[in-house]
Amino acid sequence: MIALLLGLYVIILMIRPMDWWEPVYQWQFVNVGAILTGLVGAPILMRRFRTIWDRIPELKIAIMFWFGLILSFASHLQFGGTLLVFQEFGKIVFFFVLLLVLIEKLKDVNTLLLSIQVGVIFLSIHTIVQHHTGVGFGGKLPLVRGFDLTTGAPIWQAKAFGTFDDPNDLCLMLVVGIPLFYVLFKTGVNPLQKLFAFVGGFLSIYGAWCTNSRGGVVAAFGMIGAFVLVRMRGAKRYLTAIFAFGVVTLLAPSRFGGGAFAGKDRSLLWGQGLEMFKSNPIFGVGYGMFTEHSDGHLVAHNSFVHTLAEGGLAGYLPFFLLLYLTMIHLRRLLNNKQILSKRDNQILSGVFAALAGDFTAMYFISRQYQHILYALLAIAIVLTHLTSIKYDLQSQVYGPVKKDIRTGLLIGLGSIIVLWITIRAVNMIS
DSSP states (O other): OHHHHHHHHHHHHHHOGGGTOGGGTTOOHHHHHHHHHHHHTHHHHHHHHHHHHHHOHHHHHHHHHHHHHHHHHHTTTOHHHHHHHHHHHHHHHHHHHHHHHHOOSHHHHHHHHHHHHHHHHHHHHHHHHHHHHSOOGGGOOOEEEEEOTTTOOEEEEOOOSGGGOSHHHHHHHHHHHHHHHHHHHHHOSSHHHHHHHHHHHHHHHHHHHHTTOHHHHHHHHHHHHHHHHHHOOHHHHHHHHHHHHHHHHHHOOGGGGGOTTOSSHHHHHHHHHHHHHHHSTTTOSOTTOHHHHSGGGOOOSOHHHHHHHHHHHHHHHHHHHHHHHHHHHHHHHHTTTTTSOHHHHHHHHHHHHHHHHHHHHHTTSOOTTOHHHHHHHHHHHHHHHHHHHHTTOHHHHHOOHHHHHHHHHHHHHHHHHHHHHHHHHHHHHO
């Protein structure tokens, strides 16, 4: 029951009928769904919260991130902003906690993955219809993002609703779905599952292409790279990577033809973000305040720079640590593939690839506060936790937690230097 409620909540986050379907327009499905799930799951929450708190360090880190963002306003005695962060990002943290604590079985994780796949199929169909007819579901129009330099024809980019009212966000979600459909096709036990996976995979690939998104191409690189990393060995690994690079390059949308760093707008925004960090290195300029301090009131187009600027070290380090621990625990579990069943190994590999694609794209778009990001993180974390219990691999996966946290913090601090070097390099070649 609780897994179905959580899965329905994920589908609502992706499909967002309250944003486009007239009979339920502006209904508070997201808030009601969170409250209902919390009430139904309250007994489990009370019973398991302390256990999950002790066993899964990512739970503590996520709450620390929330607290760091709260301090971005509280440290400046801006109580209105403090309340805003407490409420807005608190909803996301609450759902993240629900996913970690309420999911007790691996079959419930499969339910959540299926929910994401259903959402991806809906978004793919909407994208393809919009691309070919000019209008998507609910009368949604695509975005005109400039004109082709050769033909003069407008460059259309599909977009959807709410979180996905941007071609990059939409494409990123479709790219995340690709490895999940591939894994379902490989592990499906009946023809209907394989058919669902094949159709879903085709729709998500074609839908991603229809978004004409540069950020989506970047995510595809990250996803392919991660999948190759965990699935192949030797020369086969490198030949596949070269082939994938060539295919993506040849079929890349027209906007990508100008290069990933065409123009200096993005690198200038990154530089402005670092200036914000330098002015407020501990607590940042405040949650949601990047646009108030940037030229043209634009976002950073880099989730890491954006978080660093708005949250300072108090926000950035927990954010970085959350991503770092999630991936390193998942990777350690995959390193035990000689113990894991073939099916479990494939599922873990698919989730690892999906997250890698997401994180790669986040380096070029600002998506650090999205519901769906934390849903994906929570699914990966709980999948890792439950699978490690199944095979009695908790000590190998979680290892020395304090050492991992210290290492993650050091790498997080080092990443700030990498950001600075990257920005300088981009400005030199742009």
